[in-house]
Amino acid sequence: MWGRRFSPANRFFQGYSQRGKLRLPAVSYTLPLLSILIPVYNEEEFIRAVLDRVLAAPLPSTGHAQDRELIVVDDGSTDGTPEAVQDYMRDRPEAPIRLLRHGRNQGKGAAVRTALEQATGEFTIIQDGDLEYDPREYGKLLHPLLAGDADVVYGSRFVVAGERRVLYFWHAFANRLLTTICNIFADLNLTDIETCYKVFRTPLIQSIPIRSNRFGIEPEITVKLAKRQARIYEVPISYHGRTYEEGKKIGFSDAVAAVGVLLRAWVSGDTYKEEGPEILHVLSGANRFNRWMADVVSPYLGQSVLELGAGMGNLSRLLSPRRRRYVATDIDVEHIARLRFRLQHRPNLETAICDLMRPEHFEPFRSQMDSVVCLNVVEHIEDDLLGLRNIYSALRPGGKAIVLVPQGQGVYGTLDVALGHFRRYSKSELESKMKECGFRVERVLEFNRVTYPGWYFNGRILRKRTFSRFQLSVFDWMVPLWRRIDRLLPWPPTSVIGVGVRD
Secondary structure, three states: OOOOOOOHHHHHHOOEEEOOEEOOOOOOOOOOOEEEEEEEOOOOOOHHHHHHHHHHOOOOOOOOOOOEEEEEEEEOOOOOHHHHHHHHHHHOOOOOEEEEEEOOOOOHHHHHHHHHOOOOOOEEEEOOOOOOOOHHHHHHHHHHHHOOOOOEEEEEOOOOOOOEOOOOHHHHHHHHHHHHHHHHHHOOOOOOOOOOOEEEEHHHHHOOOOOOOOOOHHHHHHHHHHHOOOOEEEEEOOEOOOOOOOOOOOOHHHHHHHHHHHHHHHHOOOOOOOHHHHHHHHHOOOHHHHHHHHHHHHHHOOOEEEEEOOOOOOOHHHHOOOOOEEEEEEOOHHHHHHHHHHOOOOOOEEEEEOOOOOHHHHHHHOOOEEEEEEEOOHHHOOOHHHHHHHHHHHEEEEEEEEEEEEEOHHHOOHHHHHHOOOOOEOHHHHHHHHHHOOOEEEEEEEEOOOOHHHHHHHHHHOOOOOOOHHHHHHHHHOHHHHHHHHHHOOOOOOEEEEEEEOO
16 A cells, blocks of 8 residues: 555565566665574474574575574474474574464464564575475575566475375375365466475565464465465475374365365455455456546556556556556555566566655656556545655656546545545645646546445445445446446546646
C-alpha cells in the first residue's frame, strides 16, 4: 500500500528498472543474506551435526562474510535438543545462530511460521533438523533465484540426478499421490511438494499467511504460491532418508489432514496477510471492470507513459500495448514482481520502485513523459499536493496527467480504511488541488456511479473490510450493462478523474 515503508528484507530491491529487470541504484546496499530456518523436535542426536553441515555449506560467492543466518525453533522437544543447541552456541559464539523455543509441541508449520517472523535475509530456505537433506546443495537451489528466474525453488527427491536412498514404496506412493492432488488444484506440475528443501524470496513468503500448524504447511504454501502466480522452479536433490525405526515419518493421518488443508487453501481467498493487497488480488479478476476503466483513460495517453501505483498490473496490461515506452511503478516489491511475471512478454514495459511522496524517485523521469497515469493512488498519501507536484515534474510541456480518486467523503467507511485511504474527494476539490500544483485542468470526468450505493452499504452499514468475491464476479459479469446505464443513474459517482495539462 502507498505510504508503507520497506522492511529490511526489501532494501535489496530498491531501485529503478529497465525492460523489466531491476537495476540497483549507485548506493551501498546489503548483499544477499540467506535465512536458514531449522524447525526441530527431539533431534538431540543429530542437531549438532546438522548445524556443522549448514555452517560449512558452500554458498554462491557474495564477497560478504556474514552470508547466512540460522534460526532454530525448538518445537517443545522432550529430550535435550534445546540444551544441545545452546551448548553449540556457547562453543561457537561467532556462529550466526538464534534459538527460539515453543513451550509445547505445535508442529512443523507452527515452527516455520515462528522462524519466518525473524528472518531478515533476501532468501529463505527450510532445513530439517535431521541428516536426510544435504546442505551442500544450497548453491544448486539458490541458482534460479540469484539468476532472477524464480521466486521459489523446490528441491525434488524424485527428479533423480544425485544419490537417493531406496526406501518404502508405499511411502513414496503416498507422497506422489498427495503431490498429484495438489497439482490438480494448484494447476502445477511439481514432482515433490512434501520436500523439506524449499527456497523463497523472503518478502514473498513473509507476505503469505500460513495457517497450518503441522505438515499441512507443504500443500498450503504450494496452493497459495500458485494463487499468487509465483514463479516456481524445481531442481533435483540428493536424499538420504531414514527408516521408520531411525526417525519420524509422515503418517496416514498427516496425509489425510494435508488434503483437508489443501482444499481449504484452494477454496479460501486467504493469500495475503494484509487487506489492501488481498483486495487488489481480488480485483485482478475483474477483467470487464478493468477494461471499462482503461477505455475511459486511454484516449488521454501519449506514447511514453508513467503509471504510478500499478499494483499487480491490472491496468498496465490494458494500457501498455501500442505505447513506445510504458513504465509501471509501485512501492511494493511483491506487486512489482507479480506485475513483471504477468507482463514479461511486453518489450516496451519497464518497472520501477517509485514513491509518490519522494521527489528523488521522479528524477529519472523529469520532463520526459507524455502522460502520467495515477489511478486510485493520491488518496493513499497524506500530503497529496506534494504527490501532485511530483506528477507534474515528470511531464514534458504539453503532457497530461490522468488522476483518478474516490469521490464522496460521505461514503468513507471501513473499505476505505482497509485500503489505506486518507480521504475521498469532491469534483471541485480535485480540480482546485490540481490547479494549485500548476496544472491546467482540461476536464474532470465522473466514473462508475453504479457502485456508489454498494460502497456505502458495505463500508458504512455492514462495515466490511474486503470485497465479496461472489458480489464482484456478478458485478463484473454485468459490466456491459453498467457501461450503458451508468451516466443515467441519479446518484453521485464512486470516482472522479482529473485530466490536467502541463502547459
